[in-house]
Amino acid sequence: MDRPEFAAAIKEKYVANGSGDMGQRFEVYDALFHTGSKLLEYFGSHEHICISVSGGSDSDCIVHLVCTYFPEFLDKIYFVFINTGLEYDATKRHLTDIEKRYGIEIKKIRGKSVVWAIREFGFPILSKEKSECIGGYCRNRPGYIRKVKQTGRYGFSDNQRKLAEYIKENGIKVSEKCCDYSKKKPILKFQKEHGIDLNVTGERKAEGGQRASAHKSCFEQSNKRMHADKYMPLWWWSNSVKAIFKKIEGIRFSDCYEVYGMTRTGCCGCPFAFDIAEELQALYEYEPRLFKACMNVFGQAYELTDRFKCRRKKCLPDSFQLSFGFKEGGD
Numbered sequence: 649m650d651r652p653e654f655a656a657a658i659k660e661k662y663v664a665n666g667s668g669d670m671g672q673r674f675e676v677y678d679a680l681f682h683t684g685s686k687l688l689e690y691f692g693s694h695e696h697i698c699i700s701v702s703g704g705s706d707s708d709c710i711v712h713l714v715c716t717y718f719p720e721f722l723d724k725i726y727f728v729f730i731n732t733g734l735e736y737d738a739t740k741r742h743l744t745d746i747e748k749r750y751g752i753e754i755k756k757i758r759g760k761s762v763v764w765a766i767r768e769f770g771f772p773i774l775s776k777e778k779s780e781c782i783g784g785y786c787r788n789r790p791g792y793i794r795k796v797k798q799t800g801r802y803g804f805s806d807n808q809r810k811l812a813e814y815i816k817e818n819g820i821k822v823s824e825k826c827c828d829y830s831k832k833k834p835i836l837k838f839q840k841e842h843g844i845d846l847n848v849t850g851e852r853k854a855e856g857g858q859r860a861s862a863h864k865s866c867f868e869q870s871n872k873r874m875h876a877d878k879y880m881p882l883w884w885w886s887n888s889v890k891a892i893f894k895k896i897e898g899i900r901f902s903d904c905y906e907v908y909g910m911t912r913t914g915c916c917g918c919p920f921a922f923d924i925a926e927e928l929q930a931l932y933e934y935e936p937r938l939f940k941a942c943m944n945v946f947g948q949a950y951e952l953t954d955r956f957k958c959r960r961k962k963c964l965p966d967s968f969q970l971s972f973g974f975k976e977g978g979d
């Protein structure tokens with residue numbers, strides 16, 4: 649579909665027959681038109697495109713958009729899922745459903761598992777940056793010692809400092825390296841092997857958090873760190889644009905959303921997740937085997953975060969703390 653055809657198709661669907669008042673209809677139309685125009689430009693100017701499919705709702709929207717409106721590019725697209733070794737059954741089922749619905753193949757690639765990386769280097773805790781600092785602090789690296797002692801917006805709170813101290817004194821291994829080994833390295837290897845020149849991901853500015861300030865636009869050129877260009881088609885989509893797109897296009901997200909009630913899915917059980925308490929509750933109810941695995945792998949990270957009161961909201965409800973034999977209120 650070229651630009652005028654795409655514009656006509658979405659005008660018909662979203663303005664003439666859309667939902668909401670005229671303002672909302674045009675908001676969705678504008679967002680889609682901008683996305684379609686950029687997609688045509690970037691997909692047209694690259695030869696080997698990799699679309700990351702996580703099984704989450706944002707990548708669902710990208711797959712649907714491409715397969716429904718721009719199938720002429722499918723010959724040069726690889727759809728890729730990275731299996732970290734700790735994946736929701738709902739996600740695995742959903743990938744099969746996507747393959748059937750759109751008649752595509754999603755390549756499942758796997759590096760070292762999260763479990764292996766955590767055994768080797770330690771577990772992640774609080775955030776990527778804080779895990780890196782705590783790991784360096786435990787190894788007495790001066791730069792990291794300075795960072796842990798630093799206060800203010802980008803430094804450590806008193807409670808986080810106490811946690812770092814406790815981790816060091818008790819020889820506990822903390823690291824953010826599972827991300828490198830189970831996600832970044834395997835996708836980089838795939839991209840190099842397949843000569844990928846455009847990497848497509850589902851990040852959206854409206855998700856907020858650190859991601860929102862990590863990019864200035866939906867496209868980034870390759871550089872020393874990134875050997876392929878990067879394009880985020882949904883970068884400017886608001887939550888309401890995404891909700892209307894889902895409704896009008898008749899997209900069904902994975903059971904993680906539709907049945908378990910989760911509002912987002914990331915790496916399963918990751919202690920960085922803002923909504924980790926809700927995620928664990930859903931896992932406990934719907935995927936008890938995976939819940940147990942997450943408690944074995946990340947349990948100490950959840951428990952220490954709660955014990956040192958490093959978050960406003962607990963990772964583990966009290967009933968979970970007690971049933972897993974964690975002590976309350978310190979040593």
Ligand code: SF4
Binds near residue numbers: 827828831915917919
């Ligand atoms: S998202 Fe979290 S659990 Fe997943 S690989 Fe990265 S640090 Fe590890």
